[in-house]
Amino acid sequence: MNPIDPGLKQVLDERGEGVRVVADLAERAIARDRSNRRRELGGTALVAGLVLAVAVPAGWSAVRPTGDRPLPVGPSASTTAPTGRPSAPTGSASSAPTPTSIPTLTADGAPAPVMVRFATGGPTGTTTVPYVADGVIYDGTRQVALTGKLTGGSLARLGGGGWLVAQGETGVYYVVDSTGANTVRLDGESSTVNADGSVFVIESRGSLTAYDAAGARIGRLDATTCDCTPDGVSDAESPGYDAVGIVGPVVYASRGFTGSSVAWDVATGTRRAVAGSPTLVDAARGTALVGVAPRPGSKQVCNELTDLTSGRTIWRLCGPLVFRAFSTDGAYLLATGYIDGLDDSQLGPDRTFRYGGLVVVRTSDGAVVMEAGSSSAPGGGASPVSYRMGGDGTVTVQVGATTGDRSLQRCTLDGECIVVAPGRARDTDIPEGEDPYFLADN
């Protein structure tokens, strides 16, 4: 033992002795796991190769940082806002034809032409995007009080004036009628609803069950039919089907780690294979966003916008963005630049994120048109937490203030915002606390 060794051990011992756990650590860890799962559900735009990286959780390798897929920093994260951005050429995207003649764009972190300016103060307007808060659904000027103990967790509009509401993280969904009364209880881990609310699916343990707007079962796609695992991977490790969108009666679902998908027509029960693995589906224009496996040695994430009918690739966009939703009319994509696990090469020179928490991309040409939550954006530290874009060209954003409160704001594409719902505290004063507003999925 070196002469310094006894002293070193003593110093480590005395420093360790002074540390005490003063909270329910197990509860907090479980809450953080829940929070991380929300991020994963919120950020489905993951490239197939990276998903495959966690497909083989053989022992410890599954929890090594290099084995983790990038996750968007989700709704409940109190994330350190990026403090800078790289100097970059002007223009949000550059076009460079590839040998395959797919227009390829690079999201290089150049400032968007419009930076969102979040508002302050009380509500001065409304939003067309329904939301639920503290047990009440707000649908324009109409309010529907939920009965029972429902407070909200996710929300989607169903046909006939009903709603699909999830309660927190309990994995329980309720079909709620127009008066707010629960009519059907369904168990499952995630839900996907089509644009008009006539069909929805609940995913549970890799199986999909389709229901009509009243919650009556239409059909089931069992995980055992998925054939989801590549060679050499146990079927037990397969996540089964994962619904990514519904166009009319056709459910698009990825097939585990295979990098392929299925289109399941719940009206006829027929299935057909779909090349690639869409991560978001746009019913309005019949397009889908498909993750592209990175080239060997590359850490760059790319996504392609494809035509669902012809399979044609409209453009490929490469850069550190995780796409979270299409606008209702399919004219825009909403993405986040806060991504857990990015390679250093995808960060700015000062190792901050290249983009803010909300990036709006125009689907016609893949251009970044607006951004919020970057260090250079105005707003005094306010950050976008969750968002939806209706067909009216405005984005409804749950905005996190530096105090931890969340408000709802409606922002136009010229960056101007108004408050549409007041600041509310999260449910508990911990970083993983549940956000107060849940915006409708459809």
Added chain:
Amino acid sequence: MDDAERRADFTAYVRAREQSLARLAYLLSGDRDAAEDLLQNALAKVYRHWDRVRGAELPDAYVRRVMVNENNSRWRGLLRRHESPSSHVLEVLDPPGAPGLDSATSIDLWHHVQSLPRQQRAAVVLRYYEDLTEAQTAEVLGCSIGTVKSHTSRAISALRSRMSEATA
């Protein structure tokens, strides 16, 4: 094992081991805020894989490895979640002073430990605080025994050099 049982089992493990894990997190990361984030992130990952972890012969070794990997993650600082004044998970008291070491020496040595490269610091903490063997340390760090020797040797040399400079 259903969710309630899984949760209860994980909670029992954490309650039994939390002080030890908290100290390791603090020694690896060097400050309270970072340790809180490290500890919660690591345990969240452990909870995610709890069905496998609980069946492991040495769950502590698994958990240590998660913590070291999490601490070494180069992008973790970007995403740190900050506690509010009322939500802290850890309390860190000033040490009373190690017997045989004067206060200034103790503080200097602690500062120098904190300035070591992460892998070297992890090797030192695992070897000298956790009392792991070189083989066990290699397992946790995911490297060879030779690399552990190298990390430890370089760390000790650096500490000795810095302490010599301080007393010169």
